[in-house]
Amino acid sequence: MLASPRRVVRGAIVTTLLASAGLLAAVRVASADIGAQVTYLCATPKATYPVVLGIKAKVPTAGKTNTPVRIGDVGVTLKAPGRLRGEFAATEVPDSTGAAPEPSLSGVASIAVTVNQGQTSVNAAWPAFSLTADPARTEEMVLRGSGAVPALLTDQAGQVFWKAGQMVLRLSAEGRKASISTLTCLPKSGIVLGKLALKGGTAPSVLPKRSPMASQPKDDTTSVECHIPPAPTEPGGGINRDPRLAEPPIPPGMNLSRLFPERPGTPNCGKAAGFGNLGKLKAAIPIGAQISFRMSVQNQVDFPHNYMRSRNYGVTATTPSTGTALGFGFMPTTATVLTKQVAPPGASSEMANLFADSHLGNVDNPTSFPIRAFARSFVDLRVGGISVNGTPVDVGKTCHTGALPLDLSADLGNDRVGKLSPQEGGTYTGSVYVPAFSGCGVGEDLTPLVDATSAGASNFLKIESGRWCPTTPESPDSCDSPEPQAFTVLPGGAVKATAGPFIMRGSSDSYPTPDPDHVGDGVWDNTIRCESATFQMHFKRGRYLSRYRIATIDGANFKKCVRFFNGVSTNVTTVIRGAGLPWTLHMDTQKGPGQWFAMISGVKLDVTGSDGCSFSLNRLSEDLTTDVPGTLPALEFYADKNRLHIPTAEKGGPSLVVGTTPQCALSNPDFQSQANWSFVAADFSFAPYQKITSP
Amino acid sequence: MRKLTRNTIIGGSVAVAALGLTALPAAAAPTSVTITAAGSSGSSVAISGINSGNVTAKDTSTGAAITCTKGTASGTSKLGTGLPLTAVASVTSVSLSSPANAGGWCSGPAGLTIQVTANTSTPWTLDVTGVTSGGVTAGKLNGVKASIVGSDNCHATVTANGVVNGPGGSVTGSYNNSTHALTTGGTGTTSNLKVATVDANCDPTLINAGDSVSLNGTFVITPALVVNAT
Known part of the structure; x- marks a missing residue:
């Protein structure tokens, strides 16, 4: 049914509000040639679809200034959910069997590609690509196309990047009564399409560009x-x-330093994505x-x-x-x-x-x-x-x-x-x-x-x-502002993470008398070995979750812990209790496919031995006078294996230190304030299984 | 930008730094030192160090700090009995970084990132300054110089007493036999490092020429050395 203009406007305006943060595409660096996959989110009047754009082209490995760099034909592949066909099904006439035939789709893809060098960005002027769909009917719809794109010519040496932006798809169902649908697609997790090193000529200017408003045509809405x-x-x-943009109040109790004049500061670029409700x-x-x-x-x-x-x-x-x-x-x-x-x-x-x-x-x-x-x-x-x-x-x-x-x-x-x-x-x-x-x-x-x-x-x-x-x-020239990290966690909710065994060690290996035959032999003075450690966690559930605070650790229990000295049990049973709960789990940068670095914040362990030696493990303020919650960075989160690994110190893993007030008669430095304890075995598996992906 | 340069090479993590620092030996004056290394003979041995905990440098005038999550160092240690107390070891390279940041630059205040470059063109040297007690030996690292570049384009240098183009400064610390850890900074230690130069891009709220700089860091040394100063 058709809507009256009034109705249309009304809905659209509200839509507009949401979009007000402006939408732009996120891109990530890739390889030398043009060859990349960009995940888009495409909207039709009925629904939103994830569409993966694959682009492939041959580009010289290097080029020269003032010499055209010719790019071979660009091949484009689009993969979309098969349910997108449903957008066209309504126009099809049932055949003699009573079933509506699958529409044969074709269309055009217009991709906003820019060429970027230093702080300069220009429209690459790529033409629209004609697309035809693979005939096979599967749960995935594949459209392919190819075409020639303009050569690149510049008088500035340095790295040149091609980056993908918004894509508009115009698809039609051929035969019978035509149906045309336009999908506006925004990169969800994008990448730089390719890069090229240009030699010779003048080095690119390192000076900041003019005002963004000044450097862009007023009506240019594509950059x-x-x-x-x-x-x-x-x-x-x-x-x-x-005054309408004035700063919020300074937190109470602060005595601020002198106010200096404004400085140029640090120019930063970033990308953001989200949702408007x-x-x-x-x-x-x-x-x-x-x-x-x-x-x-x-x-x-x-x-x-x-x-x-x-x-x-x-x-x-x-x-x-x-x-x-x-x-x-x-x-x-x-x-x-x-x-x-x-x-x-x-x-x-x-x-x-x-x-x-x-x-x-x-x-x-x-x-x-x-x-x-x-x-x-x-x-x-x-x-x-x-x-x-x-x-x-x-x-x-x-x-x-x-x-x-x-x-x-x-x-x-x-x-x-x-x-x-x-x-x-x-x-x-x-x-x-x-x-x-x-x-x-x-x-x-x-x-x-x-x-x-x-x-x-x-x-x-x-x-x-x-x-x-x-x-x-x-600043590091490799810096290319990444797209926002978002995670999907299913099923989420309450999760039990269990490691067995769980072992921590002190950092002393030869106290009190150094023995050159044993110094550095990897046999540590003190270790605490637990049969298991269990974290009661609560993962957020859903899609597009922030990497920050993706889960809490509401309980930390350690079973059957015994202290060892020089690798031999001391028969000193030890109780470790998680303190300062809940702790917080954050995801960090990607380590590999299905793998991310992670971090736990807020950590404190209370350790009590049956010999009366007790201490806390956390971090200390810089002046060493105050216990502060510990942060465990550089953890390894293997979503593909459903586990969280705390690396050893030798592998760059984190450590905690003995707090300010240990109660321990032992003279070994491992039990004194500031002593360093690291992880030997701490490999946590999740139950129930958590499917975690990004985006 | 934050200032900082703390970079010291050896400095260590705040938290960790200290193994042994609170037990710094009294000021008893040693006369010689014996250094051995497991599995090594000869008069010297190549050594390397890797940080334990963060390595931080702080402008103690403004409070701004630089934190590096990764630190490596390499050099040479003398081996033998009855060695003189000065220059028992030299440091010929130091690298500080935070791999999670763009370009591996270290972290400064308010999201600034800082590239810290240790100047070891003149190797840094380690002196023994105290008698070994409880496996801990007090020492002093000399020749410490560094330059920093901030993501706000602030350039600064740190030298002894902030003398422009001057020699490297000294920071005190200790070596712990049981942990094989060389630590600088922390309570009770001293430093004559000062900011020598800043350029116009540096935020005076965070760093100024003449500001004192402290370094905190712990490096675990390989091969493990046993130091006994008497």
């Missing part, structure tokens, strides 16, 4: 690249001093953002309290994003939204502010305040490309909201659950309040309807930021 915001001394640069439509829309901030522009610290307030500013890319929802509860409505960061009403600076509270010194030093980040800006949402059931509705080119406040914040942890900096990523949440739209409709003023639908509506946003990359001239 997904990071552009460095202007420095504080440049036009448009600097922390936005508009369309409150009125009861739907969620995937959203994304390109982040470009100057960090540490103006800092103040409180040394004794280990506190730092950093003031930062930047922009997000103005990229169109498309969302689909059921308008009015039943109407499939698609809208494309352009989000543009703008100045607050009556003000001139368009910059967004990012304020962050973090620890100043050693990460082990205690902090008495929450680690948080606050992103504050104004955005203007412009609506276009609205359709209902595939029927376009023209709302004109001037349908927009005007400047809206966008206020997001992220809880980046504390001593107990672990701490993040904004550059390490995090989960930002907030809402968009929409007071009014204007200029909607062609011939008919649809603005009142839009306003009636959305004014005052509070639309919840949850966006996962990936790690950011500094882009200063001397």
